[in-house]
Structures are given as C-alpha cells and as structure tokens.
Amino acid sequence: xxxxxxxxxxxxxxxxLLKHRLWLIVPAALMVGIFFLYPLGFSLYSAITxxxxxxxxxxxxxxxxxxxxxILFTIIIVLVSVAILAVLSITIAxxxxxxxxxxxxxTLGFLYRLPLFIPFIVTAQMMRTFLAKNGLMNNAFVxxxxxxxxxxVSFLGWSGIIITFVWKQLAFSTLLxxxxxxxxxxxxxxxxxxxxxxxxxxxxxxxxxxxxxxLGVAMVLSIVTMMSVxxxxxxxxxxxxxxxxxxxxxxxxSYGDYHxxxxxxxxxxxxxxxxxxxxxxxxxxxxxxN
Amino acid sequence: MSYPQTNSLLAKVNIRYLRxxxxxxxxxxxxxALVLFGPIMNLLIWTVTESWYFPHALPSQWGFKYWQQVFNxxxxxxxxxxxxxxxxxxxxxxxxxxxxxxxxxxxxxxxPFRIFWMLLFLIPQAFPNLTVYMNIARLFYDFGLNGTxxxxxxxxxxxxxxxxxxxxxxxxSSTDPMLERASRNLGAGPFYTFFHIVLPQAAxxxxxxxxxxxxxxxxxxxxxxxxxxxxITTLPLLLYTASMEGNYQIASITAxxxxxxxxxxxxxxxxxxxxxxxxxLGK
Numbered sequence: 001x002x003x004x005x006x007x008x009x010x011x012x013x014x015x016x017l018l019k020h021r022l023w024l025i026v027p028a029a030l031m032v033g034i035f036f037l038y039p040l041g042f043s044l045y046s047a048i049t050x051x052x053x054x055x056x057x058x059x060x061x062x063x064x065x066x067x068x069x070x071i072l073f074t075i076i077i078v079l080v081s082v083a084i085l086a087v088l089s090i091t092i093a094x095x096x097x098x099x100x101x102x103x104x105x106x107t108l109g110f111l112y113r114l115p116l117f118i119p120f121i122v123t124a125q126m127m128r129t130f131l132a133k134n135g136l137m138n139n140a141f142v143x144x145x146x147x148x149x150x151x152x153v154s155f156l157g158w159s160g161i162i163i164t165f166v167w168k169q170l171a172f173s174t175l176l177x178x179x180x181x182x183x184x185x186x187x188x189x190x191x192x193x194x195x196x197x198x199x200x201x202x203x204x205x206x207x208x209x210x211x212x213x214x215l216g217v218a219m220v221l222s223i224v225t226m227m228s229v230x231x232x233x234x235x236x237x238x239x240x241x242x243x244x245x246x247x248x249x250x251x252x253x254s255y256g257d258y259h260x261x262x263x264x265x266x267x268x269x270x271x272x273x274x275x276x277x278x279x280x281x282x283x284x285x286x287x288x289x290n
Numbered sequence: 291m292s293y294p295q296t297n298s299l300l301a302k303v304n305i306r307y308l309r310x311x312x313x314x315x316x317x318x319x320x321x322x323a324l325v326l327f328g329p330i331m332n333l334l335i336w337t338v339t340e341s342w343y344f345p346h347a348l349p350s351q352w353g354f355k356y357w358q359q360v361f362n363x364x365x366x367x368x369x370x371x372x373x374x375x376x377x378x379x380x381x382x383x384x385x386x387x388x389x390x391x392x393x394x395x396x397x398x399x400x401x402p403f404r405i406f407w408m409l410l411f412l413i414p415q416a417f418p419n420l421t422v423y424m425n426i427a428r429l430f431y432d433f434g435l436n437g438t439x440x441x442x443x444x445x446x447x448x449x450x451x452x453x454x455x456x457x458x459x460x461x462x463s464s465t466d467p468m469l470e471r472a473s474r475n476l477g478a479g480p481f482y483t484f485f486h487i488v489l490p491q492a493a494x495x496x497x498x499x500x501x502x503x504x505x506x507x508x509x510x511x512x513x514x515x516x517x518x519x520x521x522i523t524t525l526p527l528l529l530y531t532a533s534m535e536g537n538y539q540i541a542s543i544t545a546x547x548x549x550x551x552x553x554x555x556x557x558x559x560x561x562x563x564x565x566x567x568x569x570x571l572g573k
Contacts (some may be wrong), residue, residue, distance in 0.1 A: 021398065024391035025407055028455060034450045036414045039425035046425070092322075095315060106316050111319065113352035114326050121507030121526045125533050126329035129542070130337055136332040141349070167329070169349070181565055198321060227418035230512045235533060245420050249515070250438040254426050265421030 001247040005176075029089040030100055044269075047262040059263040066260070071267055073241040077158060078226050082219050085173055088166065089218070093178035094207065098189075100200045110184055116171035127164045131155035131236075160241065161205045162234040165226050180214035205206040227268050239277075244268055329418040333549075336542035352548040356539040366528055367544060377439065378507040381446040386496065393458030394488065397465075407543045411455045414415060414448055420512055427516040437521035445513040450503035457502065461495020462488070507553060511569070 011239045014136060051057050064071070092112050115123065130136050131154065138152040155163065164283075192202050233243035244264050251261040336342075336355070338350035360367045396407055414422075425446060427436060435441035465488055473483040489496075511526040519527065525544055531542035 021401060022396040027412060028388045028392040029407070031444075031451060032410055032414060033442055035426060036422060039422045039429060040417065042429070043421045043425045091318075095318070099315060101312055103313075103441060103488060104319060107317055108322070111322055111326060113556060117505060117556050119511075119552065121509065121511045121529055122333075122548050122552075123329070123528060123542050125545045126333045128533060130329040130332040134337065134342070140328070156547055167325070167534055180497055198474065202348065221415075224416060228420045230420055230515060231530060235530070245418075248420060248424065248483055252427075252516075258424070258428060260516055261424060262421060265418070265424075265555035268418050268421065 008153070024220050038119065043262045043265050046139075046258055047266040048283055060175045060260040060266065063263040063267060064259050067244065067264060069249050070244055070247050071271075073158070074227070074268075075271060076246045077165075077243065078223055078275075081162045081169070081226060082223060084166050085169055085222060086160070086215065086219060088170055089174040089177050090203075090208070090215070092170075094203045097179050097181040097207065098203065112174045113171050116169055116175065120168060120229050120255075121231045121235075123164055123168045124231045127160060128156065128235050131163065156236055156238050158237070158241075161232055164232050164236055165222075165229075168223045169225065173222055176214055176218040177211060180211040180212045184210055215250045220272075220276050220279055224272055227272055327384045332371040333542050333545055336538050337546055339539060341446070356543060360540060360543045366523065367525075367540070367547075370525050370528045371547065372523060374508055374526075375437075377442055377446060377522075377524060380439075380443050381450060382446040382503050383452050384443060386500060389454040389458050389499070390489075390496065392455055393492075394462045394484070396455070396459045399463035403518065408456070413454050415452045419449070423513045426513075430517055437519065439522065439559060442518045442522050442524070443512055445517050446507040447503075447513060448509055449510060450506045453506065454499040457493065457499035458496055460561045461492040461499070462483040464495070466493040469492045505551060506557060509548065541543050 047059055048055060048057065049059075092108060096109055100106050132138075132243075133152055133154040137155070137197065138147065141147040142149050142152065186204055189202055192206055197205070230245045230249055233246040234249070235244060239244060242265070248261045248264050251257045251264070307384065322542060335349065338352050340351040340353040340355050342351075357363060362368070377408040392407075392411075395401060396404060400405070410558050422452040423445065430436045430441045435444070469487050470483055473487045474480070477500060480485070509526060510524075514522065514524050514527055515530075516545070518524065523531075525548055529548070532538075
C-alpha cells in the first residue's frame with residue numbers, strides 16, 4: 001500500500017500532469033484576458049493616442065478642461081462616503097464585539113446585513129423616491145413637526161449620492177470589519193478588561209490597531225465600487241456637477257467620443273491607484289514604526 | 291425590555307439594563323433601523339400607489355392597478371424578467387463550466403504561480419469596470435456582438451468569474467485528498483474519480499458560488515447598459531428607463547421583483563451564519 005501511495009504522489013507532481021492542470025485554467029484565464037485585460041489595456045492606449053496611433057496628451061487635457069469640476073466632485077464624494085462608512089462600520093462592528101447586551105447585538109447583526117444583496121439599481125430607485133422633496137423622509141419630518149412642507153428640500157444631488165453609497169456599502173464593510181474583530185484573540189480583550197480598561201479604550205488601543213489592514217481593504221474595495229457604479233449618479237445626481245462615471249457614459253452615448261471617455265477612465269484609475277497607494281504607504285509606515 | 295425572567299440572574303440583568311449605555315445603544319439601533327427600512331418602506335408604498343402628489347404625506351389613491359399592468363403577459367416587465375432569468379442562468383452555466391476545472395486545478399498547492407492566477411481572477415473586481423465595459427462594447431460592435439444575448443452573457447460571466455473561481459477554489463480545497471487518492475488506487479480513472487468522488491464533496495460550495503453569480507448577473511446594470519442596449523432589456527435596464535421617465539410605480543414594482551431573490555439569499559446566508567455569529571459574540 002505504501003509504495004502505491006508513493007507512486008501516486010510522484011505521479012501527481014510529474015511535469016506532464018502539471019501541464020495538464022495548467023490547461024484546466026486556460027479557459028478562465030483566456031476569458032479574463034480577452035474580455036477584461038484587453039479592453040482595459042485598450043482604454044489606456046486610447047486615452048493617450050491619436051487616431052493614427054501617435055502619442056498625445058490632448059485627450060487628457062480636454063478631459064480636465066471640460067470635467068475638472070466633476071473630477072474634484074467625484075473625489076470629494078468618494079472620500080466623504082468612505083469616511084462616513086469607516087466611522088459607521090467601526091461603530092457597528094465594535095458594538096457587536098464589545099457590547100454586553102446580547103439581545104441588542106443580535107438585532108444589530110441582523111439589521112446591518114440587510115442591504116448586503118440589495119442591488120445598486122434598486123437602492124438608487126429607493127433613494128430616488130425616499131430622498132425626494134415629497135419622499136418618505138421629508139414627509140416623516142413634516143408629520144413629526146420638525147419641518148413644515150415648505151421647508152423641505154430634496155436631497156437628490158451630492159448628498160443623496162453619498163447617502164446612497166453609504167447605505168449600500170455599509171453592510172459589506174461592516175461584515176469585513178466585524179469578521180476581523182471576531183477573529184482577534186479574545187484573551188487580549190478579556191485581559192484588558194480585567195486590568196480595568198474601558199470598552200472605548202479597548203476599541204482604540206487593542207482592537208483598531210490590529211484590524212487596520214482589513215479596514216483598508218474594505219475601504220479600497222468600496223472606493224473601487226463607488227467609482228464604477230453608473231446607476232447611482234445617473235438616478236440620484238441631478239444636474240451639474242456630477243460624477244465622472246456619468247460623464248463617461250454621456251461622452252460615449254452622446255458624442256461617441258471614446259478618447260475623452262477613456263481619458264476620464266484613466267483619471268479614475270489614477271484616483272483609485274492613488275488612494276490604494278496612500279493606504280499601502282500608511283500601512284507600511286505603521287509596520288515600520290512598530 | 292424587562293421581560294420576565296425566571297432565573298436568579300433577574301436582579302443582575304435589571305441593573306445592567308438600567309445603564310445609560312444600554313439606552314444609547316437602543317437609540318442607535320432604532321435610528322439604524324429607521325435609516326435602513328425607510329427607503330424600503332418608501333419603495334413598498336410606491337408599488338401600491340396610484341397617485342401621490344406633493345404636499346400629501348401619503349398617496350392619495352392606493353391600488354394594484356400597476357401590478358396588473360406589470361404582470362400582463364404582454365408587458366415589458368414579463369419580457370425582461372424572462373430575458374434577465376435566461377441571461378442569469380446561462381451566465382451561471384458559463385461560469386461553472388469555466389471555473390470548475392480552474393477551481394480544481396488551483397486548489398492544489400503544487401500549482402505553479404498559484405498566487406498569480408488567483409490575483410488574475412481578482413482583477414475584474416479590483417478595477418473600476420465602467421471604462422472596461424465601454425471598450426468591450428466598442429469591440430463587440432466590430433464582431434456584431436453588441437445588443438446580443440451572447441455579448442451580455444460574456445460580460446456578466448467575466449464579472450461573475452471572480453466569485454465563482456474564488457469560491458470553487460475554497461470548495462475544492464476543503465475536499466479530502468485521501469479519498470481521491472484511494473479512488474485512483476482502487477482503479478478508477480481520473481474522470482470517474484473527479485465526477486464521483488471530488489465533485490460531490492465540493493457541491494455545496496459550487497452551489498453557493500452559483501447563487502452569487504446568479505444574483506450578480508440579475509443585478510448587473512453597467513455592463514448591460516453599454517453592451518446590451520438597445521436590443522436586450524433586462525430588469526435593471528427596464529427599472530432605469532421607467533424611473534427616468536418618472537414612472538415610479540413600474541420602477542418600484544420592478545425593483546421589488548429584483549429584491550425578492552436578494553432578500554431570500556440574505557435570509558439563507560443569515561441562517562447559515564448564525565452559529566458562527568454566536569461564537570463571534572464570545573459565548
């Protein structure tokens with residue numbers, strides 16, 4: 001029996017079989033290569049070349065000329081949403097981890113996951129009605145006497161976009177963060193409690209320093225999501241300024257202008273890359289400091 | 291919250307519930323619940339609204355008029371519901387065909403450049419994909435794939451590939467390699483072994499990945515917006531068009547149809563995650 005096993009193990013590591021296994025990946029890799037990497041490369045190429053293939057920065061210039069306001073607006077919206085998202089999801093995750101009230105944490109654990117699988121387009125439609133001038137939110141304020149019908153304002157616009165993004169992404173980032181918190185060694189928290197640390201100082205001095213990388217991942221993924229969602233700015237954002245995704249769609253659908261649209265795409269990659277880089281650097285710095 | 295408790299901890303529990311932090315947390319949860327349920331409530335109200343004008347806090351006329359309109363067999367909604375389901379099912383099939391072999395191969399640690407391959411399949415989720423979609427649409431236009439079912443399925447499959455491959459790698463990794471080896475040693479061929487020994491063990495994970503891909507495909511908007519229009523109308527596209535035309539009733543009912551699978555899956559996941567959640571709570 002023993003030699004049989006040995007033969008078999010040798011067989012599984014023989015180069016022939018390895019080649020065989022690589023072959024199993026080929027269809028998937030080809031799909032990603034042809035239908036994702038190639039268009040991705042093409043968009044970068046198209047952003048910085050003329051129709052005859054010469055190098056140019058004119059598309060980028062044009063993109064900045066026309067849409068610099070929207071680029072700034074996009075960055076601000078994304079940063080504000082991410083900041084709110086971080087605070088809220090840390091609060092919820094910390095409550096779930098540290099709160100002594102089990103019945104409350106159970107409710108909270110169910111509640112925050114609610115939007116997890118609700119599609120962006122459905123969220124956008126809900127918010128389009130909820131945040132409008134005669135939406136349920138304003139009506140509730142009026143009914144409770146906080147506002148008169150004449151004072152109500154529509155939240156459709158930049159604030160609506162932020163609310164929608166936070167509402168939708170909260171479940172995902174909280175899930176990641178509370179997962180990371182649950183994976184921490186519990187004896188540390190118990191030890192700190194026994195030594196008299198308050199729950200707040202446990203959060204800031206013991207839990208948060210250990211979950212920064214998960215927090216970073218959650219935030220970077222949320223940023224990428226916000227930068228690629230088209231339905232929310234189209235349905236919630238009204239008028240100008242608007243988000244870059246809406247500009248790109250407009251550029252293509254109205255002018256067929258792929259160069260400027262791709263130049264905007266290049267800018268959005270750079271924003272994502274910049275934010276990801278900032279996170280990585282911050283992470284490395286902290287590691288170096290320790 | 292002071293429900294009757296018969297055990298001896300009663301006094302202790304009551305003292306805990308009197309602390310201000312308890313009420314603070316209650317208020318927080320209540321606010322969160324309002325924020326989460328508010329928009330959903332508004333959606334539900336719109337689905338049974340016949341007319342709702344500005345200063346009225348609630349619709350002035352309620353009714354199911356629009357439901358009849360939506361579920362009329364000749365309406366746009368039933369047509370695009372069918373298109374959406376067809377695309378989602380075919381996307382799941384494509385993803386499974388491609389990701390079962392890849393997931394199996396990648397579950398072996400001896401795979402050369404394993405990390406590289408795993409990262410490759412992560413890429414479609416790690417870039418803002420709007421730019422990619424508009425360039426795919428341009429490429430597809432040359433091949434006559436724009437506005438065809440096949441084009442939309444390809445776009446959805448690439449988008450879902452990350453879920454299906456990463457989850458199936460995990461599913462195949464959790465299978466017992468000794469069983470596979472035993473089957474081979476007893477004389478079964480590699481294909482027989484795979485289909486009768488390995489695949490059944492990985493099936494739950496593969497089903498989970500299929501559900502993910504199905505939902506992703508059902509909810510996908512951006513890719514379909516560029517590649518599918520104007521010929522392919524899925525539910526999200528129909529919702530968008532109806533909403534932009536100010537036809538909130540149709541948009542809300544469509545949104546509700548899209549919500550059903552999402553909520554269903556949420557509940558299933560919640561059920562599965564319960565034990566893990568309890569352990570998470572520290573006890």
